[in-house]
Amino acid sequence: MPNDQRPLPTPTPETAHFWEGCKAGELRLQRCTGCDGSYFPPRPFCPACGSRDVEVYAASGKASLYSYVINHRPPPGFGSDPYAIAVVTLAEGPRMMTNIVESPQTPEALKLDMPLTVTFEAFGEIALPFFKPAGV
Amino acid sequence: MKPGSVAVVGAAETTRMGKIPELSVIGLHADAALNALADAGLKPCDIDGVATAGENPTAIAHYLGITPKWVDGTAVGGCSFMLHVRHAAAAIASGLCTTC
Numbered sequence A: 001m002p003n004d005q006r007p008l009p010t011p012t013p014e015t016a017h018f019w020e021g022c023k024a025g026e027l028r029l030q031r032c033t034g035c036d037g038s039y040f041p042p043r044p045f046c047p048a049c050g051s052r053d054v055e056v057y058a059a060s061g062k063a064s065l066y067s068y069v070i071n072h073r074p075p076p077g078f079g080s081d082p083y084a085i086a087v088v089t090l091a092e093g094p095r096m097m098t099n100i101v102e103s104p105q106t107p108e109a110l111k112l113d114m115p116l117t118v119t120f121e122a123f124g125e126i127a128l129p130f131f132k133p134a135g136v
Numbered sequence B: 001m002k003p004g005s006v007a008v009v010g011a012a013e014t015t016r017m018g019k020i021p022e023l024s025v026i027g028l029h030a031d032a033a034l035n036a037l038a039d040a041g042l043k044p045c046d047i048d049g050v051a052t053a054g055e056n057p058t059a060i061a062h063y064l065g066i067t068p069k070w071v072d073g074t075a076v077g078g079c080s081f082m083l084h085v086r087h088a089a090a091a092i093a094s095g096l097c098t099t100c
């Protein structure tokens, strides 16, 4: 996205592992050691069963396009071109809101269920996880 | 509603008191909520109503893994949580959320 000056997240103690992972080029999820469920966004307990016995692991970075909307009125900091705000389903199960990069931001190019791969873009001290069409 | 037909069955604070640098604001809410759930012998999925102040009750619900039928975000200062108890009793009595 040209002229991208979007607001950036401030890592918290519970999300630091995720943002450190992004900086290291690794998409980190968490899973419950009790019920085995993966979840996102990060938190120090399992949202399925409430257990605090959870662990961090590196996800595959594979996902599929679940849904999106093309925003033709970008807010300040998001450039001036239309861009897709997407929800992807990670191979491990959780869904994540993100942008699709290295692709035209059009319905013709963005097909639902299309396979995607994570890619990280650095914005100073923060790296954001985006997704690109698999094989690109 | 008959007197005594709604009860507080679990109550808790954060696991530790004082400075808790390992938890964010939403994490403090969740820590206390999980402790209250444990006190009541319940799991997040048993809950269908959430009231809180200082954070958005829907955000707290989703963070805890709860899809709420009823939320209350009344914020009137330090006594907000007293109003939440009263609103929760009214919500249960009127059937907006359940206890089973």
Ligand SMILES: [Zn+2]
Residues within 6 Å of the ligand: A032, A033, A034, A035, A036, A037, A046, A047, A048, A049, A050, A051
């Ligand atoms: Zn679990």
